[in-house]
Amino acid sequence: MSTESMAWPSTTAESRPFIDQLHEWATTVDHKRLGILYIVYALVFLVIGGIEATVIRIQLIRPHNNFVSPQVFNRMFTMHGTTMIFFVVMPVLFGFANYLIPLMIGARDMAFPRLNAFSFWMTAFGGLLLYFSLVGANGLYGAGNAPDVGWFAYAPLTSQTFSLGHSTDFWTLALLVSGFGSIGTAINIVATILCLRCPGMTLAKMPLFAWLNLVMAGLVILAVSPLTAAQIRSLAEQLALHDVCLHEYFHRLLRSIDIGAISTPEKIQTADWPA
Amino acid sequence: MQSRGSTKWHPRGSQILVCVCCTAAAFADPAPPLSPTNIFAPASTPAKSIFGLSLFVLAVTGAIFLIVFTLLLYSVVKFRKRKSDDGREPPQVYGSNQVELAWTIIPILIVLALFMATARVIASVQKQARLDNAIEVVAIGHQFWWEYRYPGFGVVTANELHVPVSDSHHPTPTFIKLLSADTDHSFWVPRLAGKTDLIPNHPNSMWIDPHEAGVYLGQCAQYCGTQHAKMLLRVYVQPRADFDRWIQGQRQSATESSAASQGQRIFETTSCIKCHTVAGTVANGHFGPDLTHLMSRETIAAGAAKNTPENLRQWILNPDAIKPGSLMPAMQLSDQDLDALTAYLGTLR
Numbered sequence: 001m002s003t004e005s006m007a008w009p010s011t012t013a014e015s016r017p018f019i020d021q022l023h024e025w026a027t028t029v030d031h032k033r034l035g036i037l038y039i040v041y042a043l044v045f046l047v048i049g050g051i052e053a054t055v056i057r058i059q060l061i062r063p064h065n066n067f068v069s070p071q072v073f074n075r076m077f078t079m080h081g082t083t084m085i086f087f088v089v090m091p092v093l094f095g096f097a098n099y100l101i102p103l104m105i106g107a108r109d110m111a112f113p114r115l116n117a118f119s120f121w122m123t124a125f126g127g128l129l130l131y132f133s134l135v136g137a138n139g140l141y142g143a144g145n146a147p148d149v150g151w152f153a154y155a156p157l158t159s160q161t162f163s164l165g166h167s168t169d170f171w172t173l174a175l176l177v178s179g180f181g182s183i184g185t186a187i188n189i190v191a192t193i194l195c196l197r198c199p200g201m202t203l204a205k206m207p208l209f210a211w212l213n214l215v216m217a218g219l220v221i222l223a224v225s226p227l228t229a230a231q232i233r234s235l236a237e238q239l240a241l242h243d244v245c246l247h248e249y250f251h252r253l254l255r256s257i258d259i260g261a262i263s264t265p266e267k268i269q270t271a272d273w274p275a
Numbered sequence: 276m277q278s279r280g281s282t283k284w285h286p287r288g289s290q291i292l293v294c295v296c297c298t299a300a301a302f303a304d305p306a307p308p309l310s311p312t313n314i315f316a317p318a319s320t321p322a323k324s325i326f327g328l329s330l331f332v333l334a335v336t337g338a339i340f341l342i343v344f345t346l347l348l349y350s351v352v353k354f355r356k357r358k359s360d361d362g363r364e365p366p367q368v369y370g371s372n373q374v375e376l377a378w379t380i381i382p383i384l385i386v387l388a389l390f391m392a393t394a395r396v397i398a399s400v401q402k403q404a405r406l407d408n409a410i411e412v413v414a415i416g417h418q419f420w421w422e423y424r425y426p427g428f429g430v431v432t433a434n435e436l437h438v439p440v441s442d443s444h445h446p447t448p449t450f451i452k453l454l455s456a457d458t459d460h461s462f463w464v465p466r467l468a469g470k471t472d473l474i475p476n477h478p479n480s481m482w483i484d485p486h487e488a489g490v491y492l493g494q495c496a497q498y499c500g501t502q503h504a505k506m507l508l509r510v511y512v513q514p515r516a517d518f519d520r521w522i523q524g525q526r527q528s529a530t531e532s533s534a535a536s537q538g539q540r541i542f543e544t545t546s547c548i549k550c551h552t553v554a555g556t557v558a559n560g561h562f563g564p565d566l567t568h569l570m571s572r573e574t575i576a577a578g579a580a581k582n583t584p585e586n587l588r589q590w591i592l593n594p595d596a597i598k599p600g601s602l603m604p605a606m607q608l609s610d611q612d613l614d615a616l617t618a619y620l621g622t623l624r
Contacts, residue, residue, distance in 0.1 A: 157498070
């Protein structure tokens, strides 16, 4: 065979065009690469969340300060809290888990590599959706509509009566999207640790970090699933899909999560109050 | 600092002296007056129970801190690297059933103790039986002001709560039922009680029995919208006689005064009456605070500004100047109308 017809393109990292390297990062399912992607993503959002925290601090440095208006300040602490929890801390934890757990337990990769990639990109796009609210969807507050309902977004403040515009929708949808990513990664971690340990590594012999991540992933599944359910409920209310029997049931079930109490304007009757 | 490359910092005498002087200066001022929101100076039984519990928790966690920190310091100092070390690893001892059991069981017991103490305080605060002579108040949270109704006395007021002093021998506590007209709020007067939320369609209740007369400040503690930060609480604790006199004053309807009738005409023909109530007139709105005895209050806009004619005028001219985002609209009144209206409101004692 002649060498010319068998000439493969050189596959060393330095010689590949940049677009190919980018493509490889964008389509990777390798746990180490995804771990790096998670952590870099979290660092970027750490800076953005830090800027929001600095705005809060400057506003609070003196009494009666007016560095930002109340409306902007409310957006700042909402976005800071949401960003830091869902797009900094959780991606950092998942990033370290993704990178280190297969190495620590002697597995070749995570249990579901493509779910891993899917989860990362869901989290990433959730964050981008949340920040798109700053520029997109004209609401009554003018250009941009970042959520200003607190990072916990209790109803009824989030209902259409008290939060005009689409700020709550952005918050809910962004966290819905990123929540699916979190659940996917958590399932992945649990499956990897329970099923892919190398022979001879019982759970009792596993490194402590792997144990930590097993418990953390379990907690994420337990916590993010009701959050997702409550957000679907919140979306339903935003779209004014009131269902009477569901209303009472969910009112009791989800009250303590992120829907404080569902209250519609017609139910508020001042005449019934005593005296 | 030394420049010889030694890594130990030996504080020089002058540096120690500076540290001591700064610390002494910090404590040299005469004690400042007690802050009206000081959580370390409870003035009512619920606040006192919580304070006592917090001291217990502080003692337990402080003890844990001291033990752990002492062990840490000891290990760091005793086993630091010395010049005579040859870099060998110490024997790798794995596991010890006694130690692991100890550091599992003892923390569980500590958590149990903390849990029991906390549960006891919660039960004692929440299960307080109502006394016959207790004052009943219904507090309704609005965006961004507080409405207070005294069902037993037929009084409706806003933003400034008056309660009688409660003597520990003959207690006259005040039981507050918490309702909300719109979003979640939270009633928090740190010196009197913990936070209790006001949730729409879900009445909550709390109680206070202040032992000392005075003004107690607080604020809304559940984010409720743009002006959550200026939804302040003022609780005036008065001797019983003063409290009864205040109640009598609040029960009167507004006195008609001919001198301010032009202001009253403006009040009644502009949409003021759609939101505000002035007892004894046609004004019968429920969206804004009751103004029957506006001048009996020290502040306006739920504590956002002092109740002076200038502030009142500014508030009516443009509420957003004092409390941007408050739900009262700017009424677009002319200067003469504003003056007349402010004069009329000045008669609402």
